[in-house]
Amino acid sequence: MINVAVSGALGRMGTTIGRIVDEAPDLELVGGIDIREGSFFGKEVVPAARIDAFLKEKKPDVLIDFTVAAAAVENIRAAARNNVALIVGTTGFSPEQREIIRSAVEGNVPAVISSNFSVGVNIFWKLVREAARELGDYDIEVTEAHHRYKKDAPSGTAKTILEILDQELGEREKVYGRVGAAERKNEIGVHAVRGGDIVGDHAVLFAGNFECIEISHRAYDRAVFAQGAVRAARWVVGRDPRIYAMQDVLGI
Numbered sequence: 001m002i003n004v005a006v007s008g009a010l011g012r013m014g015t016t017i018g019r020i021v022d023e024a025p026d027l028e029l030v031g032g033i034d035i036r037e038g039s040f041f042g043k044e045v046v047p048a049a050r051i052d053a054f055l056k057e058k059k060p061d062v063l064i065d066f067t068v069a070a071a072a073v074e075n076i077r078a079a080a081r082n083n084v085a086l087i088v089g090t091t092g093f094s095p096e097q098r099e100i101i102r103s104a105v106e107g108n109v110p111a112v113i114s115s116n117f118s119v120g121v122n123i124f125w126k127l128v129r130e131a132a133r134e135l136g137d138y139d140i141e142v143t144e145a146h147h148r149y150k151k152d153a154p155s156g157t158a159k160t161i162l163e164i165l166d167q168e169l170g171e172r173e174k175v176y177g178r179v180g181a182a183e184r185k186n187e188i189g190v191h192a193v194r195g196g197d198i199v200g201d202h203a204v205l206f207a208g209n210f211e212c213i214e215i216s217h218r219a220y221d222r223a224v225f226a227q228g229a230v231r232a233a234r235w236v237v238g239r240d241p242r243i244y245a246m247q248d249v250l251g252i
């Protein structure tokens with residue numbers, strides 16, 4: 001039995017993950033952490049200020065964090081000092097926060113960190129890499145769309161797409177939401193759409209003369225991210241103490 005705790009337990013992803021863990025015969029939901037006290041699936045949710053006492057008492061094997069960047073950094077540090085493995089789905093980290101996370105995790109606990117835990121997006125990233133290798137002279141535009149409550153833009157998944165394009169094509173200027181006199185050069189255009197309850201759409205357009213290729217992914221339910229995070233939680237326990245990607249979990 002793997003004991004699982006969730007931070008961001010009362011949020012959209014936290015409740016989706018809590019339900020999946022609660023229904024899994026091989027996993028035990030030991031409780032959650034959020035900014036306020038509460039309960040989910042019959043388990044206690046404690047305020048973030050009490051995370052150390054919670055981890056010591058409940059002894060989860062793994063903490064799954066889907067919160068906000070600043071909160072996640074503190075939760076990750078707490079998990080690392082209490083020897084609890086990590087799944088981190090939170091997005092919007094600054095380079096400085098990424099460095100704090102790296103030094104908290106490396107050598108202390110195993111952690112799978114991914115801007116997108118859906119299997120489909122991890123395949124989509126591979127397809128984008130392959131297309132970039134072949135179509136480096138085409139104009140490239142990245143578009144993402146999410147629900148009205150999303151706090152960060154562009155999405156973490158879109159930032160990962162940009163990292164992949166930079167790795168394959170060298171670093172290009174990014175133009176975020178083109179406006180006014182805006183003659184196209186060799187940049188990559190990046191566009192974030194926010195509205196309604198859109199779960200998560202991403203597309204990369206490679207536009208040449210007389211033809212375009214668009215590679216896209218659409219999530220219809222946030223259960224795809226939650227199922228991926230839970231799959232990663234089963235995988236991470238007992239691994240060497242370092243940062244892994246979802247591709248490591250999937251073996252792709």
Ligand SMILES: NC(=O)c1ccc[n+]([C@@H]2O[C@H](COP(=O)([O-])OP(=O)(O)OC[C@H]3O[C@@H](n4cnc5c(N)ncnc54)[C@H](O)[C@@H]3O)[C@@H](O)[C@H]2O)c1
Nearest residue numbers: 008010011012013034048067071089090091115116117225
């Ligand atoms: N990697 C992925 O596959 C993936 C998928 C979906 C969402 N996300 C990311 O997950 C994060 C959460 O998304 P959401 O839609 O569930 O947001 P949400 O706002 O519904 O939930 C976030 C929860 O975190 C709580 N929280 C805030 N500070 C906290 C703290 N210090 N400790 C514990 N909990 C705290 C909030 O009260 C809230 O309940 C976002 O960064 C989002 O981009 C990632």
Ligand SMILES: O=C(O)C1=N[C@H](C(=O)O)CCC1
Nearest residue numbers: 091115116150155156157200
């Ligand atoms: O709903 C969100 O918020 C999502 N965030 C991730 C991102 O920023 O890429 C993954 C998709 C859903």
